[in-house]
Amino acid sequence: MSMNEKLEKIRQEALSRIEQSGGLEKLEEVRVAYLGKKGELTEVLKGMRDVAPEDRPKVGQLVNEARAIIEKRLDEARSELARAARELKIASETIDVTLPATKMPAGHPHPNTLALDEVERVFVGMGYEVVEGPEVELDYYNFEALNIPANHPAKDEQDTFYINKDIVLRTQTSPVQVRIMEKQKPPIRVIAPGRVYRADEVDATHSPCFHQIEGLVIDKGITMADLKGTLAQFAREMFGADTKVKFRPHHFPFTEPSAEMDVSCFKCGGKGCRFCKGEGWIEILGCGMVHPKVLRMSGIDPDVYSGFAFGIGLERIALLKYEIDDMRLLYENDIRFLRQF
């Protein structure tokens, strides 16, 4: 048998044993049997001294070729086996992905906060600063500075909680307007969320303690069109891009002209449904151009500056947006309620 034939035989045998191995251990045996220190191919190299010197390079090349082929095949077989083993493992690891999730321990925000965050997001995006003012407030700021004269019915004890004749629980967030104007130079763009108080008994639609968000913009050349544009944008951000707004004349002592803003019902889109009591519109907020008297009292010259203000009932937004049917739920803090936000 020529060296050539011998090598070919070794190669054939090795490859066929590799094919039949079927496991990593068997493959190792094959490697040792052919390529190991005492392996058949190694033996051939050892027998080189019997080869004629002129043939040696040729034989050497043949041996190396055979070795390379076997090694390559061994590697391939190894990775095929590894792949097969992994596939088997993967197949055995299937889980029921429809089993329940692990509960995250996180708690929930109050729906008022959820709604307030939305409102703040919109106005902060439009360049408004979020500010605050005191809840226990001077009568001056809550009424007089807002052009509500001493004997106005709005000051009646039936609506206002008094601490003494000069101090009240604020009935609106509007006094923050005055406080801001007194200490800040225009341009002013602020919203002032906070708690307000009215002497209403608790029922499904009333609470003696609730929240408003006041808005105030003061600058040169602010127009009623700016008021409309700003609040229309707010409505679209808050209630959806298709939301339409309607401004109705109204009266507030501290704005002139004054308006109430309705938005197209976000439930039925304005066709009229139970939610909007068939009207297609939902009343959302009161607004207007800041009254010149209020500007003047707050130290701002109404001949130079103008501005607009608006007041949003936070609970109203929360009740509407999250379809909560009873205001009392907001202050009972039942976890079965809070968990839904």
Added chain:
Amino acid sequence: MNTPLSWIKAYVPDLDCTDQQYMDAMTLSGSKVEGFRRLDKNLEKIVVGMIDQITPHPDADKLIVCRVRVGAENAGANALPDAPDCIQIVTGAHNVKEGDKVPVVLDGGKVAGGHDGGSLPEDGIKIKKGKLRGVESFGMMCSVEELGSSRDMYPDAPEEGIYILPGDAEIGSDAIELLGLHDTDFEYEITSNRVDCYSIIGIAREAAATFGSSFQPPRPVMRGNGENAADYVKVEIADPDLCRRYVARVVKNVKIGPSPEWIQRRLANSGIRPINNLVDITNYVMKEYGQPMHAFDMSTVAGSKIVVKRAEDGEEFTTLDGQVRKLDHDVLMICDGEKEIGIAGIMGGQNSMITTDVDTVLFESACFDGTNIRLSAKRLGMRTDASGIFEKGVDANVTFEAINRACELVEELGCGEVVGGCVDVHGELPCDKVIPLRPDWINGFLGTDIPAEDMIKYLRKIDLDVDEKAMTVTCPSWRQDLEQEADIAEEVARFFGYDNIPTTLPRGEATAGKLSFKLRVEQLARTVAQYAGFSQAMTFSFESPKVFDKLRIPADSLLREAVTISNPLGEDYSIMRTLPLDGLLTSLAANYNHRNKNVKLYELAHIYIPSGRQAPVYASCSKDHACELPDERVQFVLGFYGEEDFFYMKGIVEEFFSKAGICCRPVYNPEAELPFLHPGRKAGIVIEGVQVGYIGELHPDVADAYEIGERCHIAVIDMPFIVDMATFDRKYTGIARFPAVTRDISLLMSKEILAGQVEAVIAQRGGKLLESYELFDVFEGAQLGIGLKSMAYTLTFRAKDHTLEEAEINAVMKKILNGLSDLGAEQRS
């Protein structure tokens, strides 16, 4: 305020719109319509019929069979075979007789309600032909109740039975038309500045302007006989601050009787019960002009004299409803020469009441001070229709017009002889106001481009006088609300249409949108609490003073000094909280009561500390007396019951501090005065020597008081302190490049020694090389000895700039152990 459309149309004759159109247009021009009620709702196929013949029912004693003439067209196929214009109706009513004309609802028609006058069904009641005890009936004769009304509105209707129409009613004609029920009653929300709109005339003026129609209000002229009212009565206003004007007129030879149909219908359709001509006239004028009036029987007015003056304190007076009223010095009275005869603007007296045999009447039309009337009515507990109008503020010029309108109606209705002249006592009368009209300014203010001539047109539509040369607007006295240019701008905007004003966004200098630092820290508190499983609660800021007892607050504690509401809804809502606990504990208790498991709640609650106890938070108030305001502090309060323990709560508190950038470790002081907490499971939270909050398990007595049946833990953090200390700034200190070395130590000590004490020593002695320490075991057991415990810590050492040598570590360890030994904690061997 409500008005029937028919009355509006009387002064706006060419008004032509549907009810819905009227409602929408009026609302958009500023007279908000809340809703409307059609008076002919569910009244269908109701005609005038005449009872031709009545025969007894063959099989029923209580029924009669009527042959009713309704006209051939109405009778149609249901006509009697022998009379094509008659139908047969069986009825149980007994007030009808042959020849009576009655409202008849035909077969297939509808009525609004049942004969009992109960609440009206939404879709009315359908009337179909049928048989009553075997006799065919092709319709129904109606009572006023079946027509959706009542005897109050039709005083001539019988107590029970069919309404009998006037004899001249045309047979077969629309009975609803005849009854004046083709009308709609609109309900308005009138804003407090538009006093003039609490009247038919005011609304009609707005309607005419809104629809661009002509406005034709009544224009009363003063008439009367040749006598002079001044010869009948003298008027004196003793308290002119409360009565701006008092006009008196006299009517003699009064003939009391029912008002004509048109007055009765206008009143009835406005919801006012027609009574007799004299009362109806005063009510009519009150509705039409918004001026309450009163009528006195002249024979009861002693000394032919009227004096308007304040009552004496403690006096008693019987009003015409027979009630005895206790008066005080702030109540304004109408008196004659001897006595009180009426409470001004609220209600007349029994002693001067009009009776049916009255001969001479004194009409009063006055302008009283609205605020005084409002407060008096409230004190006396008698808010009347009149006081409700006076309190809004009546125009003294209308006062005069209204009484002349009343006298004109007296003549028109023939209910008496009006004495000439009037007694008119008044101080300075309101005059017209002149406001400049600058169209450019208005357009600049509104953001519009309205031509000046359009503005002038809008203003003239509502009876404002525009001088085009001087460019001024003259506002009549009934528009007291118009004071300056912004008010004129609103009038222009209303009739230009708010919806026609463009929408733009403010231009000009940009401003930075942001949350205040305080709000950012509060937002962080919310985030930490929520991630730790707490849900946000909101509770009322006021509570009961009983809360202090519930929370075991000592009787002499400063916490009991609260801001007190002088007019609370009740004792339970009477003080502003000085502690944030009651609301949260009440909410936890409610959850416990609902069997909700493991409930964790938090609140960012305001507390209110009366002024003088601490510096006010809002130091920026510009008014001097601002310091009277209490200190309002936000407190971050957390509470839970169920699975977790004290240390869970402690973990959240520390997580919050850490996220707020407060790097120094808080110290826990178990000696802090916290009577509402478990004495062995409580601590004040101290940062840099300041107690910023407290933490602990609820005292079992408090838990019982709130009926929380599980261990309940709370933590309170005073946010103003945290806001002062917090920072969102961070500095990277590098990742350690040299290895750390750890040493475990196990210490034996008395149980009295607190972990905090041990750790204070470790931290202080460990110095710079000590990177961290962690407690990994606490053990108490008999084998240690009585009163002893063992604590084991892992200490981690690292240097920033080199690998620590054994000797360095040993030196530090020695310092630490010596320190611990001084404390009384010895290393266990």
